[in-house]
Amino acid sequence: MKNSFFIITLLLITTFSSAQKIKKVSVKDESGLKETYSVLKSDPSVRHGEYKKATNYLLVKGQYSHGERSGVWEYYSPKSKLVQQYDFTSDTLLYNYNGLEYAMDSTQYTRSIVILGGLYPVLKQVGRSIRYPAEAKKNRTEGKVNVKFVVDAKGNVKQMEVVEGIGDGCDEEVMKAFQGVEFECIPALDLKGSPVESEFVLPISFKLD
Template sequence: MHNYLLAICLLTSLTSLAQETERVVTTTGDPPVEEEYYILKGHLETKQGPYTKTTSYGTSTGQYENNVRAGVWEFYDSRGDLEQKIDFTKHEVVFSKPFKPLAKSWLLENGERKEYTSGTPPVVIGGMSAVARSITRTIRYPAKARKGGHMGDVTISATITKEGAMIDEKIETGPGHGLDEEALRVVQLIDEEWFPLTIDGEAKDARIFMIITFRLSL
């Protein structure tokens, strides 16, 4: 009987705690970014419950548990088409549209690149729309290259850490004339979080290669 009453009291306490949240709606930036989420009362920095983010390039929806992404999150582009689905609890990418600038990725162990035959390659959380937005917003065609009619592909490599950060960006190949440096600059400005290379459920460091294309209208 005592155990029964204890279980009821515990359930009641947990239910009350789950309800102790506040709804928050914010709009920031230009173009605007709107976020709607819930925080724990008394812990204003702790997100708890449903989360929605709406921007000019798409919408993301998911769930927070103690300020950590949990369960399946879905990311949609500006037309409302599903672009990506990630299960943060199982730590796996359920679905993601191909990221066209991403040419190749390698497993990185002790500073050495190794091929891998199974696993999930690194992806930008939110899908390619987020990266495309960052690139198109920041890229500038170098004046001298434009004047000289220079075009071509620039390959940039970078490390995606197992924590989801992009570091150590480098120029691999390019046509020169300032295009290489501009491609490196815009890649370094990508501030979106990455979902790392995952092999057998374990996050790994990876080396990726991205292609930035410069073309002039003739």
């Protein structure tokens, strides 16, 4: 009986001591983008608990466990429409709205590169930064600048370059705009289901009124 009491007491003490004390953090930038999350009181650099990103509408919600994303994360469009569900614990794409998984050759990949949150936030950031070059306006230059991105097996964008441009400063303007753009990718999977380095091309249009 004494041994049972000792074991139960030890389990309660272990559970209590392992419980993590956390505090909530809220950060808002000039554009109105707000992030709310929790961090460990013992180490404020480590996120632990619920995470949300929003403006006037919810953009992202999920959970952190000791600094790592865990469980199912959800990504929303500006109209609060669910566009993606990704399980970071099992590394599984659960739901993906049409057009948000970059189309790739199914004979080489079992899953294409996935841009978390979709293309809309990426293009919105580029649109804020890009300016129509004076030379292009003067020459009435229009068309698409195709930018290639190389995504490694960990989802890092390791290289980008213009593979087909239209000149008159448009190619350089696109590259400059992308320098300040932040987005995350989930890598493609090969035929064995393993993460693999791959690439995709994103067209940016220039059109005069």
